[in-house]
Amino acid sequence: MHPIVSIGTSHHVAPIEFREKLAFSEAQLTEAVQHLRETYQVQEAVILSTCNRVEVYAVANSMPSNDAAAKMLVEFLSRYHRMSIESLKKCTYLHHNLETIRHLFRVTASLDSMVVGESQILGQVKAAYDASREAGGAGTILNRLFTKAFSVGKRIRSETTITTGAVSISYAAVELAKKIFNTLEGKTVAIVGAGEMSELTAKHLVSNGVSNVIVANRTYERAVKIAEKFNGTPLAYDSNLDFLIDADIVISSTNAPDYLIKRQPLTDIMRRRRHRYMFLIDIAVPRDVEPDVNKINHAFLYNIDDLEAVVASNLKDRQQEATRAEQIVTEEAKRFYDQLQIFQVNPTIKALHQQFREIADTELQACFYKASLTDQQAAAVNSMTQAIIKKLLHDPMKNLRYAVNDGDADHAQYVQALQELFALDVKDEEPEP
Amino acid sequence: MINFLFLLTLLIYLAASIFQTLSLALGNRTEAIAIRSTIEQIAFSGTAIGFAFLTLFIPLWWLQQGHFPMTHWTDSIAFFAWAVTLIYLIIVRLTQLRTLGSFVMPVAFIAILISYSFATHTAALPEPLQNYWLLAHTTLIFLAYAAFIAAFGFGLMYLITEQKIRKKTDTLLDNLLPSLGISDELGYRCTILGVILLTMGVIVGSLWTQYIKDVPWRWLDAKVVATLVTWFIYVVQIGFRQFWGWHGRRAAYTAIIGFVAVLCTYVGVDLFLDSMHTYR
Numbered sequence: 080m081h082p083i084v085s086i087g088t089s090h091h092v093a094p095i096e097f098r099e100k101l102a103f104s105e106a107q108l109t110e111a112v113q114h115l116r117e118t119y120q121v122q123e124a125v126i127l128s129t130c131n132r133v134e135v136y137a138v139a140n141s142m143p144s145n146d147a148a149a150k151m152l153v154e155f156l157s158r159y160h161r162m163s164i165e166s167l168k169k170c171t172y173l174h175h176n177l178e179t180i181r182h183l184f185r186v187t188a189s190l191d192s193m194v195v196g197e198s199q200i201l202g203q204v205k206a207a208y209d210a211s212r213e214a215g216g217a218g219t220i221l222n223r224l225f226t227k228a229f230s231v232g233k234r235i236r237s238e239t240t241i242t243t244g245a246v247s248i249s250y251a252a253v254e255l256a257k258k259i260f261n262t263l264e265g266k267t268v269a270i271v272g273a274g275e276m277s278e279l280t281a282k283h284l285v286s287n288g289v290s291n292v293i294v295a296n297r298t299y300e301r302a303v304k305i306a307e308k309f310n311g312t313p314l315a316y317d318s319n320l321d322f323l324i325d326a327d328i329v330i331s332s333t334n335a336p337d338y339l340i341k342r343q344p345l346t347d348i349m350r351r352r353r354h355r356y357m358f359l360i361d362i363a364v365p366r367d368v369e370p371d372v373n374k375i376n377h378a379f380l381y382n383i384d385d386l387e388a389v390v391a392s393n394l395k396d397r398q399q400e401a402t403r404a405e406q407i408v409t410e411e412a413k414r415f416y417d418q419l420q421i422f423q424v425n426p427t428i429k430a431l432h433q434q435f436r437e438i439a440d441t442e443l444q445a446c447f448y449k450a451s452l453t454d455q456q457a458a459a460v461n462s463m464t465q466a467i468i469k470k471l472l473h474d475p476m477k478n479l480r481y482a483v484n485d486g487d488a489d490h491a492q493y494v495q496a497l498q499e500l501f502a503l504d505v506k507d508e509e510p511e512p
Numbered sequence: 513m514i515n516f517l518f519l520l521t522l523l524i525y526l527a528a529s530i531f532q533t534l535s536l537a538l539g540n541r542t543e544a545i546a547i548r549s550t551i552e553q554i555a556f557s558g559t560a561i562g563f564a565f566l567t568l569f570i571p572l573w574w575l576q577q578g579h580f581p582m583t584h585w586t587d588s589i590a591f592f593a594w595a596v597t598l599i600y601l602i603i604v605r606l607t608q609l610r611t612l613g614s615f616v617m618p619v620a621f622i623a624i625l626i627s628y629s630f631a632t633h634t635a636a637l638p639e640p641l642q643n644y645w646l647l648a649h650t651t652l653i654f655l656a657y658a659a660f661i662a663a664f665g666f667g668l669m670y671l672i673t674e675q676k677i678r679k680k681t682d683t684l685l686d687n688l689l690p691s692l693g694i695s696d697e698l699g700y701r702c703t704i705l706g707v708i709l710l711t712m713g714v715i716v717g718s719l720w721t722q723y724i725k726d727v728p729w730r731w732l733d734a735k736v737v738a739t740l741v742t743w744f745i746y747v748v749q750i751g752f753r754q755f756w757g758w759h760g761r762r763a764a765y766t767a768i769i770g771f772v773a774v775l776c777t778y779v780g781v782d783l784f785l786d787s788m789h790t791y792r
Contacts, residue, residue: 261693
């Protein structure tokens with residue numbers, strides 16, 4: 080049994096100052112994987128390096144103890160990044176076997192992410208795996224492990240709702256817009272005032288299909304500056320809000336001390352735009368839009384608190400779902416670990432059978448050569464020999480498989496003992512296609 | 513045997529209505545995500561099976577009675593349920609919006625319940641009325657009714673969603689209903705379809721009167737008047753929408769008023785007024 084070990088650091092345990100020192104650039108990655116395999120007792124390796132985490136997954140070469148394998152990885156990181164082993168130990172975590180598997184599954188399912196359920200991590204793990212595989216890092220065991228991690232990640236995304244529901248104000252606004260309009264295609268968004276949040280929201284709306292952007296500001300120059308980013312129409316407004324006639328979505332974030340958009344004028348504007356839906360997002364504090372605007376037919380007003388409430392409720396849902404996802408991860412990791420052990424025991428079992436059969440064949444040939452037997456007799460001797468092999472191997476193999484299935488730690492020793500006692504030449508299996 | 517099958521159909525429609533509504537009530541709530549899709553699947557399969565049964569009854573009754581079954585409440589209202597389900601299935605086919613079933617399937621169920629409670633009654637159809645005019649006239653009218661009921665369903669969906677968005681009561685994720693724009697647009701399309709079918713049905717009906725010699729005909733028949741009123745309500749809605757932008761909430765309210773008008777035309781007239789069209 081080759082130990083699967085991992086070392087890593089993430090936003091949970093280390094600040095950015097530390098993580099950036101451990102990061103591997105894309106160019107370094109290939110080289111690092113090869114270096115790890117050539118210099119250390121490592122058979123397979125995958126390195127994952129994102130802005131929130133740096134992790135090394137490795138399968139140790141022969142059969143060192145878990146601790147020895149872990150030490151090897153610490154040493155690798157310390158030498159590669161020229162950092163002291165003490166500082167590394169403080170801000171990293173180490174996992175072995177089942178824990179490594181569980182950790183990778185959690186990472187891939189984005190349960191370990193800063194925002195639980197975020198969608199980028201799956202792609203990042205895939206890219207890391209691909210890069211390491213091209214560098215010759217991933218072999219039979221890590222291939223299986225990562226393939227499984229992707230399918231577990233997908234299972235969790237489809238069976239739980241951890242990935243649904245906006246968890247940022249700007250996405251919440253996009254989701255609400257989608258609940259109002261039949262499509263965002265061809266719709267117009269008006270950004271009134273300036274601000275990072277309103278630009279971000281507008282950006283998400285545009286990437287979701289909104290086609291026209293109006294940027295209204297007190298000063299025309301500022302409006303032009305922002306409009307450039309969206310290929311939008313700049314305009315300066317004073318008290319005249321007629322540009323709202325064309326706006327389906329209004330994002331307001333001015334510094335005005337008073338309400339800028341009031342119920343009465345907006346009612347008039349709504350009539351002039353033939354009561355087409357208008358979604359007003361007021362993220363200004365103090366507020367820009369009179370709350371009563373929400374009472375106008377076909378006008379829907381959300382202020383910053385309303386959007387925060389949507390986000391908070393979505394986050395709560397995700398937390399609940401994360402618990403369910405953790406259960407899936409634990410269960411899948413256990414199953415995978417068992418399969419992996421059987422998979423790792425199989426070559427030994429095969430080799431042992433092979434050896435017994437070869438010995439028997441040789442002896443049978445010798446026997447047939449010495450004694451001239453009739454076909455019938457030869458067949459009888461032959462089948463007797465096969466039966467003896469089968470019966471001799473039956474109990475040891477049964478007990479070995481039991482030991483594996485029970486999660487009995489002894490089985491690794493059994494395997495090692497078998498290999499040494501019988502001087503078996505064990506080759507690792509190729510994974511099934 | 514037919515009676516037993518009809519009872520079975522009734523129960524299937526009941527189950528489909530309950531399950532479909534339950535599925536909507538569960539929504540996208542995280543705890544129920546797996547079970548909800550199963551429930552909806554059951555509801556939809558039920559709808560399809562119920563519809564298949566109902567489709568069988570029409571030729572069966574036709575054979576039994578020797579003419580298109582449209583004389584008694586049993587036949588008529590079962591045919592009505594059939595039309596409602598047909599339009600619903602077509603809409604699901606085109607839009608995947610099974611949630612509409614939560615609103616139209618109960619209507620279909622109640623129709624079958626009424627039909628079942630009259631099931632032992634039969635009535636003879638006067639000889640001069642036994643022809644394909646009857647088939648064309650009633651099929652068009654009932655499909656129009658069904659389209660109006662779908663529009664009514666979309667109207668309710670609109671009002672529920674609007675309420676949720678305005679009151680900010682949920683995260684909108686729990687909500688399986690389509691966006692306001694979609695409910696509104698589909699409701700409008702159903703209304704247009706209904707008006708076209710109803711217009712055709714009325715035209716066929718009035719042409720038919722030219723061919724009936726032996727049955728006295730009067731133009732000021734209660735059913736005819738009620739139908740024209742219903743027709744007028746929907747045409748006015750479409751006109752206002754075209755010229756004054758009356759959509760959304762107003763369209764949804766009109767769809768509900770139209771629904772009441774359809775019920776009055778179809779059921780009310782028979783119960784309280786004297787009409788040529790009365791079912792026996």
